[in-house]
Amino acid sequence: MTQNEEFVRSLARYDTPTICNAIEVAQGKRGFDDYTRGTFQAAMNGAKAMVGYARTAKIAGKNPPKESPEVIKARRLDYFRYMAGGPRPALCVIEDIDGPNCVSAWWGEVHTVVHKGLKLSGAITNGVMRDLDDHQEGFPVIAGSIGPSHAFVRVEELECPVEIFGMNVTPGDLVHADQHGALVIPPEIMPELQAAIDKLLATEQIIIAPAKQDGFDIETLETAWREFEQSRT
Incomplete structure (x- = not known):
């Protein structure tokens, strides 16, 4: 495992809101917006978060396919x-x-087992998942909805730009996700990202640590909040 791969994998220790805030710390300003909108259904399956380089596809399944079964089967193997x-x-x-x-549910027992076996770290979709009690342990899925059927589900396109709840993803983008949603990590901030995470967590403790102590009151909060405001992005 390379040092970069080890660092990328380590980002799954943090929840996605932490990564979202840390990106703004690294950028030195508010306004980062390359993330999902709306509420997901989450099946984290024992994972805290997921992170990895995007392998993208488009699927459909509400209506019967117009292509031949042979074409559809070949594309699925591709x-x-x-x-x-x-x-x-x-x-x-x-x-x-x-x-x-x-x-049409693409994600269920079979596909979570298969994709985990192919060494993928998780899945993100605006579509449907099912078989929630039978997902592969350690393979998180966040989806747009939960439903019972696969309907006519099939692969329509591979290695293509996709949009998931307002988040645009290009193949190879580094994506972080958990039950809160997903985001694309800008490549230019990667060298500063760990330092930004550390700074963010330390800054939050300016408020959190005294708030957990006996005797915390409004005067203590006002003092801590002034320091917090001076420290945060």
């Missing part, structure tokens, strides 16, 4: 070959083009 390749850690980022009225 999909698995694509997901098995590329740098690690990796996340599967899938746009269901039937959105916002998705009905």
Whole structure:
């Protein structure tokens, strides 16, 4: 494992709001907005968060396919070959083009087991998941909804730009996600990201530490808050 891969994997120790705030610390300003909007359904399956380079695809399934079964089966195998390749850690980022009225679950028992076996770290989709009690342990999935059926689900496109709840993802983007949503980490801030995380966590303790102590009152808060305001982005 390279030093960079080890660092990227280590980012799964932090929740996505922490990474979101740390990006602003690294950028030195508010306004970072490359993240999802709306509320996901989360099946974290024992994981705190997921992080990896995006392996992207588009699926559909509300209506029957117009292509032949042979074409659809061949594309599905191409999909698995694509997901098995590329740098690690990796996340599967899938746009269901039937959105916002998705009905076909791509993520369930079989696919969580298969994708974990192919060494992917998790999945993000605006589409549907099911089989919640049977997901592979350690393979988190965040999805737009939960439903019972796979309907006519199939792969429509591979290694393509996708949009998930307002977040645009290009193949190879570094994505961080948890039950709060997902974001794309700007590559230019990577050298400063760990220092930014450390600074953010230390700054938060200016408020959190005294607030947990006996005798905390409004005067203590006012003093701590002035220091906090001077320290934060």
